[in-house]
Amino acid sequence: xxxxxxxxxxxxxxxxxxxxxxxxxxxxxxxxxxxxxxxxxxxxxxxxxxxxxxxxxxxxxxxxxxxxxxxxxxxxxxxxxxxxxxxxxxxxxxxxxxxxxxxxxxxxxxxxxxxxxxxxxxxxxxxxxxxxxxxxxxxxxxxxxxxxxxxxxxxxxxxxxxxxxxxxxxxxxxxxxxxxxxxxxxxxxxxxxxxxxxxxxxxxxxxxxxxxxxxxxxxxxxxxxxxxxxxxxxxxxxxxxxxxxxxxxxxxxxxxxxxxxxxxxxxxxxxxxxxxxxxxxxxxxxxxxxxxxxxxxxxxxx
Numbered sequence: 001x002x003x004x005x006x007x008x009x010x011x012x013x014x015x016x017x018x019x020x021x022x023x024x025x026x027x028x029x030x031x032x033x034x035x036x037x038x039x040x041x042x043x044x045x046x047x048x049x050x051x052x053x054x055x056x057x058x059x060x061x062x063x064x065x066x067x068x069x070x071x072x073x074x075x076x077x078x079x080x081x082x083x084x085x086x087x088x089x090x091x092x093x094x095x096x097x098x099x100x101x102x103x104x105x106x107x108x109x110x111x112x113x114x115x116x117x118x119x120x121x122x123x124x125x126x127x128x129x130x131x132x133x134x135x136x137x138x139x140x141x142x143x144x145x146x147x148x149x150x151x152x153x154x155x156x157x158x159x160x161x162x163x164x165x166x167x168x169x170x171x172x173x174x175x176x177x178x179x180x181x182x183x184x185x186x187x188x189x190x191x192x193x194x195x196x197x198x199x200x201x202x203x204x205x206x207x208x209x210x211x212x213x214x215x216x217x218x219x220x221x222x223x224x225x226x227x228x229x230x231x232x233x234x235x236x237x238x239x240x241x242x243x244x245x246x247x248x249x250x251x252x253x254x255x256x257x258x259x260x261x262x263x264x265x266x267x268x269x270x271x272x273x274x275x276x277x278x279x280x281x282x283x284x285x286x287x288x289x290x291x292x293x294x295x296x297x298x299x300x301x302x
Contacts, residue, residue, distance in 0.1 A: 004138060006131045006265050009294035012170070013043045019297040022047040024084035024109065025077045027054045028100035029062050034289030035097070036064045043297050047093055049083045050100075051075040061073065077101035081109035085117055088275055094300045097278040097293065110273055115116060117273035123147075123157040124272040126279065127165045129295055130258050131265040135222065140166045140174070140242040144251035145240040145279065146270065152194050155244060156207065159198055161271045162242040163210040168298045175235055176216025176240035176242035177221035185215065191246035198244075210242070211235050218243075218254075267291035269299065276300055 003009055021038070023031055026048040032055065035046045041175070048055055052073040059066040072087075074080040081101060087093045096117070098106045110117045111124070118124065126145040129138050142149060142158040150158060159176060166174035178195035186192045195214030202212035213236035219226040224238030245251030258264035266288050270277040276296035278288045 001028060002137070002172075004136070004183045004292075006129065006138070006267055006291045009169070009267070009291065009298055010041050010043060010251045013041075013294060013297055017043050018042065019095050019300045020045045020047065020093040021095040021097055021293060022049065022087045023099045024106060025074075025080040025101040026097075026099035027051055027058065029058050029099070030284065030286050030289055031099045031295075032064055032285045033062055034293060037286070037290050038293040038297075039068050043294055044095065046070070047072065048099075049074050049080040049087075050077075052284035070294055075287050078105050078109070080261045081106055082112070082115065085112070085115065088117060089115070093275075095276050095278065095293070095296045096273075097289075097296075098280060102243055103279065106279070110270070110277055115276070117275065119274065122272050123154055124270060125154070125158050125161050126268065126270050127161050128255055128266060128268040129169070129291075130255070130256060131167065133263050137241065138169065138262045139222070139240070140169070141251060141255065142242075142244055143248060144245065144255040145268075148248045150247065151195065155194055156198060156201065157272070159202075159207060159210075159212065159242075159278070162244055163207070165271070165295075166241050166300060167209060168295075171241050174210045174241040176210050176212045176244060177236050178212065178244045179218055179221060180215035180246055181217060183216055183220055183230065191215065195244075195246075213237065214244070216240075225237070238286040249301055265291065267295040269296045271299070 022046040027050045047070045049072045128141045180191040187194045192215040221240040227238030270279045278292045
């Protein structure tokens with residue numbers, strides 16, 4: 001059964017084998033509270049790297065039992081991130097999470113050529129799942145945070161990541177829209193050409209497990225009335241489960257508009273590494289981080 005609300009992810013995890021999460025430099029209340037909540041509902045087991053004294057102090061301030069976690073002491077943020085990655089590579093954890101260190105230091109640990117989490121030739125990308133109050137289902141979106149101007153190869157990878165994430169949410173054959181400013185295949189507009197090429201690749205079986213169409217404008221992708229007015233046919237138009245943005249500018253503006261102006265709830269992760277990597281902002285709420293943990297746990301391989 002397809003998940004249509006983010007809180008349903010927590011229910012979906014019940015009864016499944018628990019994933020092991022390691023939070024890198026987990027010296028902040030939001031991270032500790034989110035991991036603790038995920039442990040409490042049975043979604044994950046939790047490991048924390050960071051300054052043990054600071055973690056225990058914050059736990060006391062937040063009313064969190066530190067015995068719920070395995071704490072591995074490392075007070076320097078870059079070394080705590082490297083230690084968390086080493087635990088993943090040592091098969092002691094299945095999901096990585098960013099704590100209170102900067103994004104560039106977190107990503108550096110993931111991308112380290114010798115000790116990181118990347119296979120040769122892998123493409124790292126960001127997938128966001130958005131729950132909007134006035135939309136009947138979740139929207140799986142990529143890429144809003146990692147790849148600034150994806151080329152055709154990267155857009156194919158993003159499309160496959162969106163498909164895999166939607167399938168982890170129980171959507172067996174997701175409908176994915178490749179977004180552009182127009183539904184017409186305009187020869188001077190590279191985004192339209194690339195969207196049409198990826199749609200044709202899906203038609204020919206080069207991209208599997210989904211119905212893929214594009215180029216589609218946003219309204220035609222998510223609003224059946226707009227799709228009907230424009231005379232668009234096909235199963236994706238007006239009913240998309242996934243959105244692939246032309247570039248990070250459009251994706252990031254959409255993401256922030258949903259979260260800041262439209263009351264959206266969010267879950268997000270970085271994909272393409274050996275394990276899902278949670279990249280929440282240090283300013284994200286505990287609920288957003290909890291939902292991101294649940295999403296990564298659903299996506300993690302056994």
